[in-house]
Amino acid sequence: MEQFLTFGIVGLSTAAIYAIIGSGLVLTYTTTGVFNFAHGAAGMLAAFSYWQLTVGWGWPVPVALVLVLVVLAPAFGLLVERFVLRPVQGLGEAERLVMTVALLSGLIAAARWIWDPNVPRPLTTFFADRAPIHIGPATITWHQAVTMAVAVAVAAGLRILLYRTRTGAEMRATVDDRALAGLTGADPVRANRTAWILGTQLAAVGGILIAPTVTLDASQLSLLIVSAYTAAVFGRLRSLPLTFLGAVVVGCTESYLTGYLPQNAYLPGLRLAAPALLLFAALLVFPHRRLRGRDRRLRQVPVPTLRGTAVFAAATIAFGAVLASMLSDSDLITYGAVFSFGVVALSYVPLAGYAGQISLCQLSMAGIGAIVWGHLGGQGQWWALPAAVGISALAGALIALPALRLSGVYLALGTAAFAVVLDRWIFTLPAFHVFGVRVALFDQGSVEMAGPRLFGLRLDSGSQLMVFAAVCLALASLGVAALRRGRFGRRLIALRDSEAAYATLGGNLLVAKVLVFALSAGIAGLGGALYGMQQRTVTAEQFSLLAGLPIFLVAVVGGLGAVGGGLFTGTALIGPINVLTAVAPWSQNLVAMLPGLAGIGLGHYPDGVVSGLRGRWEPVVRDRLALPVLLGGLALAYALWFGGTINGWTFFGGSLVLALALRGWATTRQAAAATVGAEPEIPVEWWGVRRAWRPEDEEVMDRGIAAHQ
Numbered sequence: 001m002e003q004f005l006t007f008g009i010v011g012l013s014t015a016a017i018y019a020i021i022g023s024g025l026v027l028t029y030t031t032t033g034v035f036n037f038a039h040g041a042a043g044m045l046a047a048f049s050y051w052q053l054t055v056g057w058g059w060p061v062p063v064a065l066v067l068v069l070v071v072l073a074p075a076f077g078l079l080v081e082r083f084v085l086r087p088v089q090g091l092g093e094a095e096r097l098v099m100t101v102a103l104l105s106g107l108i109a110a111a112r113w114i115w116d117p118n119v120p121r122p123l124t125t126f127f128a129d130r131a132p133i134h135i136g137p138a139t140i141t142w143h144q145a146v147t148m149a150v151a152v153a154v155a156a157g158l159r160i161l162l163y164r165t166r167t168g169a170e171m172r173a174t175v176d177d178r179a180l181a182g183l184t185g186a187d188p189v190r191a192n193r194t195a196w197i198l199g200t201q202l203a204a205v206g207g208i209l210i211a212p213t214v215t216l217d218a219s220q221l222s223l224l225i226v227s228a229y230t231a232a233v234f235g236r237l238r239s240l241p242l243t244f245l246g247a248v249v250v251g252c253t254e255s256y257l258t259g260y261l262p263q264n265a266y267l268p269g270l271r272l273a274a275p276a277l278l279l280f281a282a283l284l285v286f287p288h289r290r291l292r293g294r295d296r297r298l299r300q301v302p303v304p305t306l307r308g309t310a311v312f313a314a315a316t317i318a319f320g321a322v323l324a325s326m327l328s329d330s331d332l333i334t335y336g337a338v339f340s341f342g343v344v345a346l347s348y349v350p351l352a353g354y355a356g357q358i359s360l361c362q363l364s365m366a367g368i369g370a371i372v373w374g375h376l377g378g379q380g381q382w383w384a385l386p387a388a389v390g391i392s393a394l395a396g397a398l399i400a401l402p403a404l405r406l407s408g409v410y411l412a413l414g415t416a417a418f419a420v421v422l423d424r425w426i427f428t429l430p431a432f433h434v435f436g437v438r439v440a441l442f443d444q445g446s447v448e449m450a451g452p453r454l455f456g457l458r459l460d461s462g463s464q465l466m467v468f469a470a471v472c473l474a475l476a477s478l479g480v481a482a483l484r485r486g487r488f489g490r491r492l493i494a495l496r497d498s499e500a501a502y503a504t505l506g507g508n509l510l511v512a513k514v515l516v517f518a519l520s521a522g523i524a525g526l527g528g529a530l531y532g533m534q535q536r537t538v539t540a541e542q543f544s545l546l547a548g549l550p551i552f553l554v555a556v557v558g559g560l561g562a563v564g565g566g567l568f569t570g571t572a573l574i575g576p577i578n579v580l581t582a583v584a585p586w587s588q589n590l591v592a593m594l595p596g597l598a599g600i601g602l603g604h605y606p607d608g609v610v611s612g613l614r615g616r617w618e619p620v621v622r623d624r625l626a627l628p629v630l631l632g633g634l635a636l637a638y639a640l641w642f643g644g645t646i647n648g649w650t651f652f653g654g655s656l657v658l659a660l661a662l663r664g665w666a667t668t669r670q671a672a673a674a675t676v677g678a679e680p681e682i683p684v685e686w687w688g689v690r691r692a693w694r695p696e697d698e699e700v701m702d703r704g705i706a707a708h709q
């Protein structure tokens with residue numbers, strides 16, 4: 001009984017911290033309509049700042065607390081509201097979600113830059129020198145008592161603020177009807193600002209209270225937010241009392257699992273994954289209202305042309321062949337992930353771009369593909385590759401079943417919980433048997449990978465595997481483009497626009513979601529297998545939730561609906577970071593923040609960078625003189641490099657200068673031609689009447705009709 005009470009008190013103390021953090025999350029969401037994935041990262045920064053002031057610089061604890069909670073946390077909340085989220089207030093739900101995910105990724109990178117993760121930073125608990133309080137057989141430390149008292153004070157304070165003050169009424173009115181609240185004299189911007197300040201302060205309080213009981217690590221502290229997410233989902237993102245109840249459930253579950261979980265090699269990860277499992281269960285069990293702030297600002301998904309897609313696929317293979325021939329063996333390992341990560345990023349196009357389903361576990365699907373290839377393709381058996389795709393697709397189909405009840409933020413939370421369960425538990429399991437078949441995942445270590453054997457050839461060198469990955473990316477891009485042009489692609493667009501309308505018109509939501517999740521997971525599994533081949537050996541950490549966030553961010557920045565987003569993501573994620581690190585090693589920490597900064601800059605390119613690049617380079621592709629000159633120049637430069645006349649840097653620099661010069665020339669030339677030969681614009685409904693019908697008009701009409709289906 002004494003042990004039961006002891007673990008109960010520990011659970012309630014932990015629950016108090018989750019309640020504080022979760023209440024800040026609910027407060028921000030209910031007043032601004034933005035679900036803040038970076039809420040835990042704000043608490044993590046506050047904990048590191050508190051450590052720096054008290055331990056690093058020796059400041060008194062009260063002074064440090066005042067500085068962090070009254071000055072730094074509100075200032076951070078104001079900066080986030082003003083410069084990160086206010087510019088995207090008019091964008092859709094997915095874009096606002098991406099901004100907070102980008103903020104999470106950027107803050108973790110910034111914390112690792114400022115505070116070396118290899119240096120331990122212990123923190124003492126509050127009133128550690130005082131004797132604990134004894135209540136019967138149970139013992140309560142002063143830190144635990146302070147934590148629970150703060151949670152009670154937060155609950156009472158938020159209740160008074162929201163329901164007994166004008167500021168609270170203004171905040172609630174802003175959520176219900178922003179325009180009407182403005183007409184009655186309320187200031188919606190001020191209400192949002194107040195919510196962000198209070199939410200960040202609550203995250204900071206939770207971070208400082210939990211930091212002495214855990215390792216002060218940027219990733220670990222940021223992912224503690226999963227427990228707060230669970231508490232908030234118990235409260236359905238709007239009820240503070242239910243959020244506190246959910247925190248008690250999560251905190252006590254964790255504590256009792258620690259005390260009573262049997263000693264077993266398969267179960268330690270279960271305790272770590274328990275908050276994610278509870279989050280997944282809560283998402284499925286509790287009904288959810290229509291998401292606050294959800295809008296229908298959907299953007300058109302471009303329809304790729306057959307000619308353009310074929311040119312893109314050929315260019316992808318040529319790019320891979322040139323890289324494979326020019327890079328050294330070590331560089332092939334470094335830059336080889338351009339195409340394998342490109343395949344993983346391409347998996348977002350049908351799932352998120354076409355069907356509008358947000359998933360944060362695509363790299364976990366890639367991990368499944370890598371595991372299957374590592375164990376079944378140990379000797380390069382070709383059939384192991386379709387097996388990797390098929391088993392990954394099966395895992396994706398299983399995710400689709402609960403996804404029927406989820407959408408938007410809830411679906412993102414569910415897939416994030418699934419990724420955390422894989423990271424912390426499934427991928428760490430030792431080998432086990434199912435119906436007499438031995439199943440080994442990462443086997444608590446790493447998995448060796450080999451190259452495939454195809455048509456009697458063993459692809460084992462870095463250059464061969466890079467070209468093979470480029471071919472796979474090109475073929476996958478062709479398949480995704482064909483999907484968009486086909487009937488199923490149009491059905492997915494309809495599903496994204498309105499699930500209710502799609503079902504009303506006879507569409508089967510279950511079949512559509514299962515198919516698109518399976519297809520997307522299969523593509524991701526292919527990317528994971530290719531990545532494993534190039535790396536030779538992989539570990540579970542390479543497929544974690546945090547490792548997948550940069551891929552998701554860059555894919556969104558590139559444009560989720562663009563087939564070229566895969567190659568763009570792989571190139572942008574691997575190329576500039578490694579080049580900058582090689583040229584300027586001191587910039588290693590800075591470039592680690594680039595994916596997060598790119599995601600934060602999404603507000604300036606809501607349609608994606610790929611569409612902008614396509615528009616800028618289209619004059620070169622369409623120009624009958626510029627394109628041959630460009631291809632000839634690239635071939636000449638490659639020949640000069642092959643002959644040893646120039647080095648690789650000169651080849652890439654010269655090629656870039658030539659391409660930019662030809663783009664400017666072609667743009668100017670076509671603009672001048674358009675001005676000279678310009679004809680008055682004729683509305684589409686008068687084509688064939690006021691001017692002669694042209695062969696290319698049919699394609700324009702088809703694309704216009706398909707885009708609005």
